[in-house]
Each structure stands twice: as C-alpha cells, then as structure tokens.
Amino acid sequence: xxxxxxxxxxxxxxxxxxxxxxxxxxxxxxxxxxxxxxxxxxxxxxxxxxxxxxxxxxxxxxxxxxxxxxxxxxxxxxxxxxxxxxxxxxxxxxxxxxxxxxxxxxxxxxxxxxxxxxxxxxxxxxxxxxxxxxxxxxxxxxxxxxxxxxxxxxxxxxxx
Amino acid sequence: xxxxxxxxxxxxxxxxxxxxxxxxxxxxxxxxxxxxxxxxxxxxxxxxxxxxxxxxxxxxxxxxxxxxxxxxxxxxxxxxxxxxxxxxxxxxxxxxxxxxxxxxxxxxxxxxxxxxxxxxxxxxxxxxxxxxxxxxxxxxxxxxxxxxxxxxxxxxxxxxxxxxxxxxxxxxxxxxxxxxxxxxxxxxxxxxxxxxxxxxxxxxxxxxxxxxxxxxxxxxxxxxxxxxxxxxxxxxxxxxxxxxxxxxxxxxxxxxxxxxxxxxxxxxxxxxxxxxxxxxxxxxxxxxxxxxxxxxxxxxxxxxxxxxxxxxxxxxxxxxxxxxxxxxxxxxxxxxxxxxxxxxxxxxxxxxxxxxxxxxxxxxxxxxxxxxxxxxxxxxxxxxxxxxxxxxxxxxxxxxxxxxxx
Numbered sequence: 001x002x003x004x005x006x007x008x009x010x011x012x013x014x015x016x017x018x019x020x021x022x023x024x025x026x027x028x029x030x031x032x033x034x035x036x037x038x039x040x041x042x043x044x045x046x047x048x049x050x051x052x053x054x055x056x057x058x059x060x061x062x063x064x065x066x067x068x069x070x071x072x073x074x075x076x077x078x079x080x081x082x083x084x085x086x087x088x089x090x091x092x093x094x095x096x097x098x099x100x101x102x103x104x105x106x107x108x109x110x111x112x113x114x115x116x117x118x119x120x121x122x123x124x125x126x127x128x129x130x131x132x133x134x135x136x137x138x139x140x141x142x143x144x145x146x147x148x149x150x151x152x153x154x155x156x157x158x159x160x
Numbered sequence: 161x162x163x164x165x166x167x168x169x170x171x172x173x174x175x176x177x178x179x180x181x182x183x184x185x186x187x188x189x190x191x192x193x194x195x196x197x198x199x200x201x202x203x204x205x206x207x208x209x210x211x212x213x214x215x216x217x218x219x220x221x222x223x224x225x226x227x228x229x230x231x232x233x234x235x236x237x238x239x240x241x242x243x244x245x246x247x248x249x250x251x252x253x254x255x256x257x258x259x260x261x262x263x264x265x266x267x268x269x270x271x272x273x274x275x276x277x278x279x280x281x282x283x284x285x286x287x288x289x290x291x292x293x294x295x296x297x298x299x300x301x302x303x304x305x306x307x308x309x310x311x312x313x314x315x316x317x318x319x320x321x322x323x324x325x326x327x328x329x330x331x332x333x334x335x336x337x338x339x340x341x342x343x344x345x346x347x348x349x350x351x352x353x354x355x356x357x358x359x360x361x362x363x364x365x366x367x368x369x370x371x372x373x374x375x376x377x378x379x380x381x382x383x384x385x386x387x388x389x390x391x392x393x394x395x396x397x398x399x400x401x402x403x404x405x406x407x408x409x410x411x412x413x414x415x416x417x418x419x420x421x422x423x424x425x426x427x428x429x430x431x432x433x434x435x436x437x438x439x440x441x442x443x444x445x446x447x448x449x450x451x452x453x454x455x456x457x458x459x460x461x462x463x464x465x466x467x468x469x470x471x472x473x474x475x476x477x478x479x480x481x482x483x484x485x486x487x488x489x490x491x492x493x494x495x496x497x498x499x500x501x502x503x504x505x506x507x508x509x510x511x512x513x514x515x516x517x518x519x520x521x522x523x524x525x526x527x528x529x530x531x532x533x534x535x536x537x538x539x540x541x542x543x544x545x546x547x548x549x550x551x552x553x554x555x556x557x558x559x560x561x562x563x564x565x566x
Contacts, residue, residue, distance in 0.1 A: 026497040027270070054399050058499060058528035060512045073512065075499045075528075079399065079415060086499060107402025110536040118234070128182075133227040133565060135178035142235060154174060 003083050004029045010048050011087075014040040028084035030073075035089050039099045042087070045076060046104050053078045053085065056105035061115035063093070065145040070096045070121060091121065100126040118143040182223045183213050191215050195547075199228050203308050203551045206561030208535075212547070219550055222542035224535060229565040237525035242268050242491040243344050245525070250338040252509075252529060253563040255300050258293035258329070259504035261342035262286050266423060267500030267511045268344045271493035274486060281475040282346050282483050283425045288359070288467040289329060289341065291460040295366075296325040297505035298453045298460075301558040305450060306377050308555035309386045314377045321369055324362050331355065344491060347483035356468050363461055363468075370457060378451060387450065388441030391541050391553035395444065401540065402533040405507025406452045407557065410436035411444035417503035429466050431459045446556035453558070456505075492520050506530040506558055531563040 004022075008031055011020045015037040023030035033041050045053045053076035062071040074087040091098060100123035102108040112123045113132040120141040123129055134142065139150045149158045183194050192215050199209040207228035213221040233252065237245045249264045250257035265286075269275040303318035326336045331352055333341035341348045377383055393403070398411045408415055416433045418426040434455035436448030471477075495517030501510040507530030514524040534557050541553050 023497070025495070028499065030497065055404075056402055057501065057508065058510050058512055058526065060524065060526040062514060062524050073497070075510070075512070079413070082420065084499075086497065105402065106397075106400050106540075107533050107536065110532065111402075130182075131227075133230045135227070136180050137177045142232070143238075154171075154178075 003081075004085070007031065007045075007051060007083065007085050010044055010051060011041050014044045016040070023086075023088065026086050026088075028075075028086055030086035030088050032088045032090070035091060035098055038087070038089050039101070042074070042101050042104055045085070045087070050081070051078055051083060052080055053083070055079055056101070056107050056111075059108060059111040059115060061119040061121055061143070063119055063144045066093070069093050070119060072098055072115065072121065074101070096121040097124060098122070099124050102126055117141070120144070179209070179225055181211055183211055183221070188213075192220070197550075199225075204554060205304065205559055206564075208554070208559065208561060208564070210538075210550075212542075212550075214547065217546050217548075219542050219545055219547055222539050222550065224538055226532075226535070226561070226564050229561045231562075231566065233527055233566040234525055237527075238522060241520045242493075242522065243487075246343065247338065247340050250340060251562060252527065252566060253297070253504060253506060253531070253560050254337055255560055256293050256297035256505045257337060257339050258286075258290045258342065259297075259502070260509060261339065262290045262424070263500065263502035263504065263509045264511060265342050265344050266502060267498060267513060268491065268493070270500055271496060271498050271513060271515060272344075272488065272491065274345060274488075277486060278345070279475075279481075279483075279486070280425065281350075281471065281477075281481065282486075284467045284470045284475055285347060285351050285483070286342050287425055287429070288351075288464060288471065289332060289339075291463045291467070292325050292328060292359075294505045295457050295460050296322045296329075298457050299325075301453055301505070302373070302377065302450055305555040305558070306383070309383070309552050311377060311380065311383060314373060317369065317373060317376070321366060324365070328355070328358060328362065331358075343484070343487055345484075345486040345488055350477065350481060350483045351471070353477070356472050359464065360468055363465055366461065370454070370461075374454060378447075378454060384440050384447060386552055387446035387556070389445050390441075390549045391446045391545070391556060392442045393444040393537065393541060397540060398444070398537070401537040403507070403537055404530050405503070405505070405534070406456065407449055407507065407534055407537075409433065410448040410452045412436055412438075417501060417508055421501065423502060429463050431462050434459065446552050449556045449558075490520065493517070501528070504530065506560065506563065507534060527566055529563040529566060531557075531559045531561075532566075535559050535564055 011031050017034040017036045021032040055077040057077050058075040060073040070091040070093050072089045076085050117131045195212045195214050197210040198204040199207040209225040211223040249260045252260050299318035299322045303315040306314040330336050333339040393411050395411045398408050414433050414435050434452050436443050440447045493515040498513045501508050510528035512526040513522050516523045
C-alpha cells in the first residue's frame with residue numbers, strides 16, 4: 001500500500017466525529033480531520049508501529065479572514081520510515097480553541113505559544129500559554145487578516 | 161516635539177508590563193533567588209533573556225524570554241511578492257544567509273514546478289556558496305563558543321579565516337552578510353571570473369588552519385573539562401523536542417536533510433555525516449556538539465572541492481550562459497499548500513506556504529526556524545546544573561537570535 005493511503009486509513013479508524021478528508025494538492029499530502037478527533041489521531045500517528053511520526057516539524061496557524069474560519073496545520077515527519085504528512089484542522093473563527101499536543105511532542109510547546117501570540121488561538125491543556133514574541137501587553141493578534149495595529153505603544157508610534 | 165520623533169517615556173512599571181517574570185518572588189523558599197540573565201549579556205549570543213531560579217550556584221529552573229529581535233518576517237512576507245521576500249529571508253539567520261535563500265528559493269520553485277529545470281551550473285553555484293556560508297557560520301559558532309568559556313585565541317583565528325569567505329561572497333554578490341544572491345529560478349549573477357580558482361586556493365589555505373583549530377580548541381584540556389559531560393541531550397528528548405541539525409547529530413543520530421531529502425545536487429556529491437560519539441564524555445554533550453560542527457567544516461570543504469570540479473569541468477562557464485534565464489517575470493503559483501525544508505547550519509529550516517492562486521503574494525508564509533525549536537530544549541537542559549555550565553550550554557546550542565525571533 002502507498003504510505004499516504006495507509007496513513008489515511010490509520011487516521012480514519014481514530015475519527016469518531018467525521019471522516020478525514022484527503023488533500024492531494026498539498027505537499028506533503030494532507031489529511032483534514034475534525035477538531036475533536038485531533039488528539040486521538042495525533043496519538044495514533046505518534047504510536048502506530050508502521051508510522052511512528054516522532055518529529056513534529058512545524059505547526060502553522062492560518063486565518064482565512066472574517067466570515068471564514070481559522071486553520072491549524074501540523075507537519076509531521078517520521079525519521080525511521082521517512083514519511084511526511086500534513087494534518088489540518090479547521091476552527092471556528094469567533095472562538096478558536098484546540099487541544100494542545102505539547103504532551104505528545106515537546107516541540108509543540110513553543111510553536112503553539114507562537115500561534116496563540118499571532119492568532120489568539122487558545123490551546124487547551126497547554127502547560128504555559130503566554131505570548132512569546134510580542135510584548136505581554138500588546139493589543140490584538142498581529143497575523144489575523146483583520147488586524148488593526150494600535151496607534152501607540154508606550155508613546156512610541158507603531159506605524160511602519 | 162515634532163511629529164516624527166520617537167520618544168520613549170520611561171515609567172517604572174513598563175518592563176513588568178511588557179515582559180513580566182514568570183517566577184514569583186513570593187513563592188521562593190529559603191536559599192533560593194531569582195537571577196535575570198540578559199538580554200544584553202555577551203554570552204547570550206544576542207538578545208536572549210533568561211530568568212533563573214537559583215539555589216546558590218545551582219540552576220533549578222530557567223525561563224527563556226525571547227522576542228526582542230522580532231521583525232515581523234511573516235507579516236512582511238504576506239505583504240510582498242515572493243521574489244521581494246528574499247532580502248528578508250537573509251535576515252533570519254544572518255550569519256548563513258545563503259543557506260536560507262537556497263531553501264526559500266527551492267520552496268517557491270517547487271510551487272511553480274520549475275525545480276527540476278534549473279540549470280546544473282546554477283545549482284552547483286548555489287551549493288558552492290551555501291557550503292562556503294555554512295563554514296562561515298560554523299566558524300562563528302565554534303569561535304564564539306570558545307570565547308564564551310574563556311578560550312580567546314580561537315575566536316581571532318576563525319574570524320580571520322571567516323574574512324576570506326566573506327570576501328569571496330562579497331565578490332560574488334556585492335554584500336558581506338546579506339546577499340540576495342540566490343534568486344527564484346536562478347542567480348543574481350554568474351560567479352565572477354576567477355572565483356573558482358580563488359575558492360580552490362581558499363580550500364588549500366583553510367585545511368591546515370582547521371587542524372590547528374582542532375588541536376587548539378577541541379583537544380585543549382581546559383575546553384574538554386568545561387564541555388565534556390555537560391549539557392547531555394539524550395536522543396529521545398532531542399527528537400521529541402524537535403531538535404535538528406548538529407545538535408541532533410551530536411546526540412548520535414545520523415540525520416542530515418541534505419542526505420535524507422536529497423534536494424538540489426546533494427545526491428550527486430560525496431560527503432559524510434559526522435555524529436557525536438561521546439569521545440570525551442557522554443554522547444550528546446557540549447563537546448560532541450562542537451566536535452560535530454568542526455567535522456562538518458571538513459565535509460563542507462569536500463563538497464566545495466567537488467562543486468569546483470564540476471564548475472570547472474562539466475558545467476563550465478560559457479559566454480552565453482544566463483543565470484537569470486529561468487527567473488520568472490511574474491510569480492503566481494497555483495493554489496496549494498507546501499512545506500519545504502532544508503538543512504542550514506543550525507538545523508532544519510522550513511517554510512510553509514499557502515498560495516491562493518489569484519495573488520502574487522503568499523496567503524500565508526510561515527517560517528519554521530531551527531534556532532527557535534533548538535532553544536526550546538534549554539529549560540530541559542538547564543535543570544540542576546551550575547550557572548557556569550548554563551553559559552556553556554547556551555553557546556553549544558548555537559542560537560542566532562535573528563532566527564529565533566524572526
């Protein structure tokens with residue numbers, strides 16, 4: 001079996017809310033899962049004996065703009081089997097919440113903090129969810145598509 | 161006061177409001193204290209601030225604070241056409257700008273589907289300059305690391321030798337550090353006439369200097385005492401933390417994206433992947449990390465020699481060769497998501513692109529930087545060690561804050 005089909009099948013077994021959707025246009029190929037299925041899928045991805053995704057390379061937050069949704073994209077890589085996969089989750093833009101995977105991969109800790117900082121996505125059960133790049137008293141989340149920067153920060157003009 | 165002046169009005173509570181401490185002084189037990197290290201301390205390699213919970217000289221907890229060098233790379237990238245982002249990419253890991261450009265250009269070319277059409281001469285020239293820059297970056301890492309723990313002479317030596325590399329790259333691109341040389345689909349210019357000969361001379365020059373450096377630093381008893389068995393990073397912790405590059409290899413895994421992903425012309429080149437063996441202490445200690453970096457310089461020299469052979473032979477300079485021939489006038493990739501990664505001196509640099517197919521600017525451009533994830537392992541390494549060893553560990557991670565904060 002092709003690696004991607006096998007990964008999709010493994011994901012499908014874990015999904016209880018809705019079936020995973022294959023995204024062939026993505027490189028590496030992606031799987032879209034329901035937000036409530038994420039944790040079960042990720043746990044299986046990490047522990048399945050023929051996948052063993054041990055390296056979480058990257059987590060990306062995406063804002064599709066007002067009236068649309070937000071996305072979180074996980075890039076997993078398996079060092080022993082040389083598999084790549086991209087796991088995508090859609091979130092409600094008015095109240096973006098998602099389970100943290102930092103107990104599975106420690107690298108998720110800072111990556112999730114960065115997404116919280118830039119998009120205001122709340123990661124549930126995250127050990128230390130604080131802003132990481134912006135100052136703690138910054139207003140708003142800069143990478144949102146409808147972001148309006150504040151005029152002044154500590155009497156310094158923000159305009160760039 | 162004129163409108164365009166920037167005035168910072170000092171108020172006592174500003175620092176606590178913008179970068180609050182995580183550790184609470186009220187919760188301290190007897191004999192404990194909180195020490196603030198950085199952000200302007202020379203041994204933190206830039207603007208890294210650490211909050212340390214100390215008991216005497218023992219670090220009980222370290223809390224890194226980053227973001228002092230945040231320059232909004234992702235925001236800029238989402239507002240500029242793909243080709244205009246390259247100068248910003250230079251400024252991520254500013255001591256290895258060629259490597260960053262190489263990965264970025266590769267990603268956009270892959271989105272456009274022209275990755276396999278790039279002329280071989282261009283690819284070999286890219287690898288040549290990238291490996292030169294890798295040597296320069298490792299020189300900085302090893303030299304400043306020596307200086308961190310008291311060895312002053314190697315720093316001057318490597319800066320002297322790095323100068324030769326910077327002059328070569330300046331000759332090719334016109335800039336010493338931030339090159340904008342590798343373009344999407346090609347190069348800014350072809351290599352200057354005589355570059356290959358000068359490069360070969362440099363390889364001849366640097367080899368004895370390297371063995372000198374090894375004797376002076378790696379075999380130095382004081383250096384070994386300061387670094388062996390210090391900051392041991394076990395392999396499972398390293399992988400789980402997303403650590404890549406020389407740090408991962410020092411922990412004993414032969415994992416190099418140049419080999420694993422076999423991108424560009426690396427599959428045609430012959431080089432080894434050095435790993436840490438624990439020769440002076442335990443596998444994955446600070447000595448191993450430095451050792452791996454020095455060995456990688458040798459491997460880069462091997463690659464450079466092979467590139468020079470190709471550039472002088474098979475893919476020789478011709479009068480009508482145009483390195484900009486494939487540079488697209490308008491870059492508008494099809495709607496897609498793409499994650500591209502490549503090996504830069506610190507580890508895996510990745511870019512996540514989302515193109516919507518209607519715009520010349522990326523909808524989303526995320527940079528996965530290796531220094532950022534490598535630094536996130538520091539709180540794990542810093543538990544229960546001496547504060548002097550903490551300095552040794554920070555240096556061995558080889559962080560470039562420009563890449564951590566982006």
